[in-house]
Amino acid sequence: MSSPNHSERRGGMTPRLVVLHYTAMASFAEAKARLCDPAHEVSAHWLVDVDGRAEALVDEARRAWHAGAGAWGGCQDVNSASVGIEIQNDGMSPFPARQMAGVERLLGDVLGRWGISPAGVIAHSDMAPLRKRDPGPRFDWRRLALGGLSVWPEDRVAKAQGFSSWAAEFGYRGPEEAVLGAFRLRFRPWGRGPVSAVDAGLMQDLAQRFPAVL
Structure with a gap:
């Protein structure tokens, strides 16, 4: 485990969500350096490179500092209730197939380890819609849903x-x-x-x- 930026999960919480991010940085090395720098006070449990390799930065039993202000459902402290996965991407580029495969492998492990449902896999932008856009419009959510790792809506119309x-x-x-x-x-x-x-x-x-x- 590489990042010093973590704390105890509050209120005895265990992970019930997985929050996906993009790093918005030029390289895996730069992203890792930032996530492991105590001066920045940010971190994630996992960092996934473009080749699909996943590196653990914070023990999943600990509270990584990846989500910040926001909420999902009735949860106001998303950091205490989630596992955070940072995906190396500059915010504009497609996510390579090998990287998506690596994210899928990691998600399968995390969901199984903590008994998290596919509906618990959300975007950073989902829980912080006023201030975040990651993992962005180029991330393939439908692919995750087809693999049972997230959810996707069925076509219908309503008022x-x-x-x-x-x-x-x-x-x-x-x-x-x-x-x-x-x-x-x-x-x-x-x-x-x-x-x-x-x-x-x-x-x-x-x-x-x-x-x-x-």
């Missing part, structure tokens, strides 16, 4: 006015505009404009099948 209530049921917290942006980053990155019947329908499906229970 746009119901979007916010369904979003809260699924787990999002924040103003509608910010939540819509986070939702689209993950599920409809091509979406534009105000909430549509498609946005609302997809969110309704997610809320009904995968309501947040934290």
Whole structure:
């Protein structure tokens, strides 16, 4: 374990979520250096390189400092309730197939180790929609869902006015505009404009099948 930036999980919590990030840095070495620098006071449990290699930086039993301010469902202290995975990516580039395969292997291990459901795998942007965009619109969430490592909505439409209530049921917290942006980053990155019947329908499906229970 390489990073000194960790603490005890508060309130006796154990991981119930996995939060995925991109590093937004030029290289694995730079990202690791930052995550292991006590001056920056940030860390993650895992760092995944472009070739799929995963390196442990913080023991999963400890509280890594990766999520920051935000919430998911009823959980306000996401750091204490989650495992954080940083994925080496500059924030603009595609995620290589070998890297996605490495993320899948790691996720399978983490979910099995802690009994976390696929619905517990979320984006940093999901739990902090006002301030974060990672892992961004180029990350392949549907691939994870097809492998049973995340969730994906079934096609349907619904009244746009119901979007916010369904979003809260699924787990999002924040103003509608910010939540819509986070939702689209993950599920409809091509979406534009105000909430549509498609946005609302997809969110309704997610809320009904995968309501947040934290």
